Amino acid sequence: MEKNYNGTLDKLAIKFATIIFLGLVGYIFLLAFFDKTGIDQPVIFMVILGIVIVTVVFALLLALKRMTLKINLSTDILEVAEFGSAKASYNRSEIETTPEYSRMSLNMIPYWTTILLHVSDKNGKLIKTHRLTGLNTKNANIFFNDLKQ
Numbered sequence: 164m165e166k167n168y169n170g171t172l173d174k175l176a177i178k179f180a181t182i183i184f185l186g187l188v189g190y191i192f193l194l195a196f197f198d199k200t201g202i203d204q205p206v207i208f209m210v211i212l213g214i215v216i217v218t219v220v221f222a223l224l225l226a227l228k229r230m231t232l233k234i235n236l237s238t239d240i241l242e243v244a245e246f247g248s249a250k251a252s253y254n255r256s257e258i259e260t261t262p263e264y265s266r267m268s269l270n271m272i273p274y275w276t277t278i279l280l281h282v283s284d285k286n287g288k289l290i291k292t293h294r295l296t297g298l299n300t301k302n303a304n305i306f307f308n309d310l311k312q
Contacts (some may be wrong), residue, residue, distance in 0.1 A: 190215055194207065
């Protein structure tokens with residue numbers, strides 16, 4: 164079983180760190196600007212603290228939105244009863260079906276994940292491989308309808 168990791172969480176962490184970095188750069192520029200205008204130190208601190216808090220909250224909401232999409236994704240059921248078996252692989256996981264268990268459920272998969280479907284005949288010979296991005300039910304159904312014809 165080959166396990167591949169597409170680094171999605173790493174990319175999310177980089178975006179999060181970039182947003183925080185930009186917030187800190189903004190903090191430094193605001194500090195320099197307010198220092199020249201002669202505004203009181205507590206006012207400067209409150210304004211800059213507010214900007215940093217808004218930046219961090221925005222970054223957290225962005226991260227939570229992605230995680231929520233991952234958790235709330237609906238289940239995609241692929242019918243493979245007419246074939247020998249089907250295997251779906253994504254990130255570090257694999258789901259395989261056989262004629263005895265003819266439904267494949269893929270749930271809690273984030274929308275940015277690429278899924279590879281490998282369908283084999285009853286003798287184990289690979290019929291077709293299909294790549295889906297996220298859980299695109301329409302593409303999966305078209306793929307299996309093509310196989311049935």
